[in-house]
């Protein structure tokens with residue numbers, strides 16, 4: 465049940481039978497036989513239980529590590545056949561927004577967001593921007609789209625988890641990337657911000673005709689926002705279908721065995737000391 469084959473030259477990604485390890489480098493494969501074709505402007509949600517391989521797939525798409533087997537092409541090229549310098553150039557066309565963005569804690573938000581422009585600047589411009597941000601208005605506009613404009617000059621280590629996450633996504637808006645790879649962008653957000661965040665990401669991807677691949681634990685939001693749903697489990701692609709063809713039975717099967725067992729203690733059965741998180 466793989467995606468419909470599309471003309472190779474037009475694809476942002478072509479994966480055929482890709483095996484890959486997790487970036488952490490264990491010997492076990494985290495992805496097995498993944499076939500996935502993504503065209504410019506396509507928006508797809510990656511769903512699947514914890515440990516399914518969603519993060520590994522996003523890292524593979526970001527060319528963060530080399531697949532073990534299969535065919536992998538980004539923008540019609542095998543990145544791993546390129547010289548390091550060319551691969552670096554190719555990576556500037558991709559943007560990976562990890563679940564926890566690696567933002568320097570003592571930096572101001574404006575500087576952290578503008579860092580997305582580094583690939584577009586020469587060394588001198590980059591150094592000057594560290595002292596005097598080059599285009600704070602652009603950083604403000606990007607933050608404002610995630611309802612975070614007032615944090616422009618806050619320090620990164622004073623942001624809440626959800627604010628840090630949106631700060632990382634504001635960087636994405638300042639990149640020139642044609643492939644937007646977003647890992648669980650809603651994990652620290654309330655429902656209203658979750659809607660705003662998904663809508664903003666999708667509007668941005670549409671505006672630049674970029675591919676958007678977004679992993680989500682919120683299946684209801686994935687189905688509400690995305691036309692194409694790609695499901696992973698145990699490192700394998702379970703289905704890759706238009707939303708209209710995804711049934712509740714498929715979702716239930718995907719998350720089968722992910723529910724607590726029927727005989728698991730109920731919360732009100734637990735001793736009080738466990739309920740307050742005390743160590744035994």
Ligand SMILES: Nc1ncnc2c1ncn2[C@@H]1O[C@H](COP(=O)(O)OP(=O)(O)OP(=O)(O)O)[C@@H](O)[C@H]1O
Nearest residue numbers: 486488489490494513514515516517518519520521
């Ligand atoms: N740091 C790590 N080093 C080695 N293996 C890891 C590491 N983190 C996760 N793995 C393993 O790699 C496999 C895929 O994990 P991955 O993080 O890609 O899944 P995921 O679907 O993104 O999970 P989650 O929804 O919990 O974030 C799992 O078997 C997991 O145990």
